[in-house]
Amino acid sequence: MTTRDPGPEADGRSSAATRRERHVSVAGGRSDEGTDKDDVPAVAVDDLHKRFGTGADAVTAVDGVSFEVERGSVVGLLGPNGAGKTTLIKSILGTVVPDRGSVRIMGIDARDAPRAAYARVDAMLEGARNDYWRLTVRENLRYFATISGVDPASVADRHERLLERLDIADKADEPVRNLSRGMKSKVSLASVLAGGAEVVFLDEPTLGLDVESARTFRAEIRRLAAETGLTVILSSHDMDVVETVCDRVIVVSAGRIVADDTVDGLLGPGDTHTVRLTSPAFDRRLLATLRDRVEITAVDRLDRGARIEVTTDTEGLYALMATLGDHDVPLSRMRTVERDLSDVLVDLTAAEAA
Amino acid sequence: MAPADDDPLPAGYRHLAWAVLYREYLVFVRYPANAVGGMVVALFFFGVLFYGGRMVAGRALTDSIEGLLVGYFLWTLSVGAYSAIANDIGSEVQWGTLERHVTSPFGFAPVVLLKGVAKLVRTFLTSGVVLAVMLVVSGTTLQLDVLTVVVVAGFSVTSVLGVGLAAGGIAVLYKRIGNWLNLLQFGFVLLISAPAFDLGWTRLLPLAHGSALLQRAMVDGVRLWEFGAVDLVLLVAVAGAYLGAGYAVFRYTTRRARRLGVLGDY
Numbered sequence: 001m002t003t004r005d006p007g008p009e010a011d012g013r014s015s016a017a018t019r020r021e022r023h024v025s026v027a028g029g030r031s032d033e034g035t036d037k038d039d040v041p042a043v044a045v046d047d048l049h050k051r052f053g054t055g056a057d058a059v060t061a062v063d064g065v066s067f068e069v070e071r072g073s074v075v076g077l078l079g080p081n082g083a084g085k086t087t088l089i090k091s092i093l094g095t096v097v098p099d100r101g102s103v104r105i106m107g108i109d110a111r112d113a114p115r116a117a118y119a120r121v122d123a124m125l126e127g128a129r130n131d132y133w134r135l136t137v138r139e140n141l142r143y144f145a146t147i148s149g150v151d152p153a154s155v156a157d158r159h160e161r162l163l164e165r166l167d168i169a170d171k172a173d174e175p176v177r178n179l180s181r182g183m184k185s186k187v188s189l190a191s192v193l194a195g196g197a198e199v200v201f202l203d204e205p206t207l208g209l210d211v212e213s214a215r216t217f218r219a220e221i222r223r224l225a226a227e228t229g230l231t232v233i234l235s236s237h238d239m240d241v242v243e244t245v246c247d248r249v250i251v252v253s254a255g256r257i258v259a260d261d262t263v264d265g266l267l268g269p270g271d272t273h274t275v276r277l278t279s280p281a282f283d284r285r286l287l288a289t290l291r292d293r294v295e296i297t298a299v300d301r302l303d304r305g306a307r308i309e310v311t312t313d314t315e316g317l318y319a320l321m322a323t324l325g326d327h328d329v330p331l332s333r334m335r336t337v338e339r340d341l342s343d344v345l346v347d348l349t350a351a352e353a354a
Numbered sequence: 355m356a357p358a359d360d361d362p363l364p365a366g367y368r369h370l371a372w373a374v375l376y377r378e379y380l381v382f383v384r385y386p387a388n389a390v391g392g393m394v395v396a397l398f399f400f401g402v403l404f405y406g407g408r409m410v411a412g413r414a415l416t417d418s419i420e421g422l423l424v425g426y427f428l429w430t431l432s433v434g435a436y437s438a439i440a441n442d443i444g445s446e447v448q449w450g451t452l453e454r455h456v457t458s459p460f461g462f463a464p465v466v467l468l469k470g471v472a473k474l475v476r477t478f479l480t481s482g483v484v485l486a487v488m489l490v491v492s493g494t495t496l497q498l499d500v501l502t503v504v505v506v507a508g509f510s511v512t513s514v515l516g517v518g519l520a521a522g523g524i525a526v527l528y529k530r531i532g533n534w535l536n537l538l539q540f541g542f543v544l545l546i547s548a549p550a551f552d553l554g555w556t557r558l559l560p561l562a563h564g565s566a567l568l569q570r571a572m573v574d575g576v577r578l579w580e581f582g583a584v585d586l587v588l589l590v591a592v593a594g595a596y597l598g599a600g601y602a603v604f605r606y607t608t609r610r611a612r613r614l615g616v617l618g619d620y
Contacts, residue, residue: 052615061615087615095453096615119459130450134381146365146373149459154363175384196362 040107041068042199042231043092048101050084050091050255061087062098063255069233071106071198074225076246077235078341080349084255085235086125089201092233093123105199119149122197124188124205131191133177133184137168140176140187141194148195155196162190166220182213189220193230202234206241214238218245239341249341253349266344273317277324278333280305286327294320309337370460371468378472382479389480396430396484397491404492419494420573425546427485427572428565431507432514432542434477439470439518440525440535447526456608456617463605466522470515477511478504497575505578506571510564512593514542516600517560523600523607526617560596563588 050062061084069075077085090096092103094110103110105117122144124130131140141159142152152159163169166186171179176187185205192200202221206214222245224230236242242249243263251259251266259266274297282305290296290308294316298309310320324331365373382389403426404419443466446452456462489496521535548562557563567589570576578586611617 050615090453090615090617093453093457095456095612095617097609097613115459115461118457121457123453123457125450125453130454132377132381132449132451134385135377139377139380143373143377144454145362146369147455147458147460147465149365151363151365151369152373154361158362 040071041104042071042073042106043069043233044102044104044107045092046102046104048088048091048103049099050087050096051099060255062091065101065252065255065257067250067257067260069199069231071231072225072229073247074221074232074234074245076242076249077233077252078242078249078345079252080345083252083349085252086203087255088252089123089125089203089233089235093121093201094118120198121201122148122192122195122199123201123203124192125201125203129184130188131176134175136173136175137163137179137187137190138172140191144191145194145196148197150195152194155194158196159190159194162193165224166190167216180213182209182216185209185213185217186220189217193224198229199231199233202232202236204236204238205234206236206238214241221245239345243341251345251348258348258351259344263341266341267339272311272313274309274311274337274339275317276307276309276333276335276337277331278302278305278307279324279329279331281327281329282306282308286329289327290320290323293323305332307333367460367464367468370465371471374465374468375472375475378469378476382476389476392434393480393484393487396481397487400426400484400488401491404488419492420496421569423485423488423492423494423496424569424572425543425565426488427481428507428510428546428561428568429542430481430484431477431511432546432561433539434481435470435474435511436514436518436521436539436542437536438473438477439466439515440521442466442469442473443522443526453617456612462608463601466519466604467515467601470518474508474511474515478507496572498572499575499577502571502576502578503568506564506567506589509589509593510561510568513560513564513596516593516596516598519597519600520603520607523604527607527611527614529616557588558592560592563592 045068046066048062048065049060051058051060053059063084065084065088077088079085087096091098091101092110094103094114103117106120108117108120110117131144135143138159141162145152145155145159160169163172166189168183168186168190171183171187176184179187189202189205192202205221206217209217218241221232221234225232232245234241234245246263248260248262249266250257280302287296287299287306287308290310294310294312296308297311300307310316312320403422407422443452446455455465458465488494517538521538525531525535542561545556545559545561546565548556548559548565557566563585567576567581567585570581571578608617
């Protein structure tokens with residue numbers, strides 16, 4: 001993509017209805033420009049760049065980002081504040097115009113045919129409020145279906161199923177403002193799906209939700225992806241959401257992708273254990289002996305002995321225990337350290353910063 | 355989410371217009387306090403103007419009361435249409451719904467334009483009520499040929515809609531300048547009273563020519579088909595020109611806001 005700015009409004013075709021036909025035909029499973037081929041990624045981003053400001057004050061928010069998202073998958077965008085996640089999402093959505101790079105939605109170039117591309121996409125940005133609180137739940141679904149280019153009467157049954165699925169059918173005729181925070185989030189998700197979007201972007205979808213509501217919301221996202229083939233790209237600081245919902249995680253730091261893997265892949269090989277051992281018998285000589293057998297990743301000297309951290313595989317763990325037994329080392333404490341995505345994120349972004 | 359057993363049909367601009375108008379209607383009937391509040395404020399200022407003016411100017415005011423009523427009616431219409439568009443955009447940003455309209459396959463500008471038209475319809479209703487109360491309070495009668503009044507006032511305010519679109523676009527780009535832009539509302543008073551100065555070129559400004567025609571329609575009883583062709587063409591041309599220019603400014607500023615990455619900020 002060059003610096004040309006066509007925007008979502010720049011499609012040269014004459015009516016939204018005409019443009020929508022292509023979307024509808026794909027949604028209905030019929031062939032159109034090859035975009036219903038399963039091997040075409042739902043989202044393909046290539047060499048995306050976005051820089052704000054000029055001169056010394058310039059900030060590079062997105063720096064050569066490329067990735068593809070398979071249809072029906074749930075992909076998490078992780079990164080510290082200011083890493084460029086939201087700008088990346090907005091650049092893909094076209095609400096921020098990238099300086100360079102290309103975005104394809106279901107195989108459709110967002111620059112060449114923005115309206116056709118974005119007819120397949122909707123987004124829930126920055127928290128729960130993405131609908132009209134003065135309208136009822138059902139009225140929101142009808143309104144946003146229309147805004148998405150779909151005749152709401154033709155998807156009325158779908159809306160009912162959606163309300164049932166999200167367990168808000170009994171609140172369908174209630175103004176959104178009267179609902180709880182958790183319910184509002186569900187309504188927001190429902191309105192995002194009301195127009196039949198095939199790709200949805202969720203930016204901090206569980207922000208401000210209580211534990212139970214966040215858990216329910218996570219389950220719904222996972223279920224929708226599994227049962228309907230919905231493609232979800234979500235950005236969150238809530239590691240539980242990312243770990244439990246996402247098939248894959250893209251870690252962004254300083255506008256660049258620093259990791260792109262499954263959750264298990266990011267957490268490291270399956271046969272790796274990290275344990276912390278505390279003993280009054282840990283002295284210089286014993287630690288030297290242990291180092292011959294396993295990798296000691298940290299040593300904290302205590303008044304008596306030391307606390308060490310060891311990362312090794314199962315075989316190494318047995319060898320370690322055998323060595324400790326051979327030397328009659330008393331352990332005052334032994335704790336397994338579970339590495340989670342937060343640790344991975346900190347390590348990756350720290351490495352990038354270094 | 356691909357449907358399993360129903361095929362979504364594409365929505366056209368007819369569906370979009372209906373959705374936007376229906377939403378406006380729902381908000382209007384469900385939360386009438388805002389509309390009623392606006393009418394009360396408009397009537398309060400009219401009361402101040404009418405009774406205060408009568409005390410100060412006496413017969414001079416009552417002699418020109420018809421013109422004052424027509425001008426005030428057009429002013430409430432103009433302010434309603436203008437502020438509705440500019441304020442609506444700010445609200446959409448705060449609600450997080452702006453971006454959803456931006457990514458609409460209909461395009462952002464057509465959606466905003468239709469929302470403006472919906473606000474205009476609503477403003478016509480509330481201003482109509484204000485006019486009726488003003489007539490009763492002042493004991494005045496006006497010629498109210500509905501077709502003539504709606505067409506002439508509609509085209510007059512369409513030019514304001516264009517100004518509102520431009521102001522809304524500038525607010526998207528520069529944020530929090532709503533208070534400054536609201537000052538423009540007082541400029542409408544000058545534009546509406548411009549015909550009184552009998553300056554030919556003011557006919558090209560928003561509201562001015564329409565205001566003159568509306569005065570003739572409501573005070574002198576001139577019907578729509580009794581206006582000269584030049585007057586009607588100018589009325590439509592001014593409305594179209596300002597609406598087109600406002601639309602173009604709105605598209606440019608929102609595009610620039612997307613380039614600067616400030617579209618959803620407020």
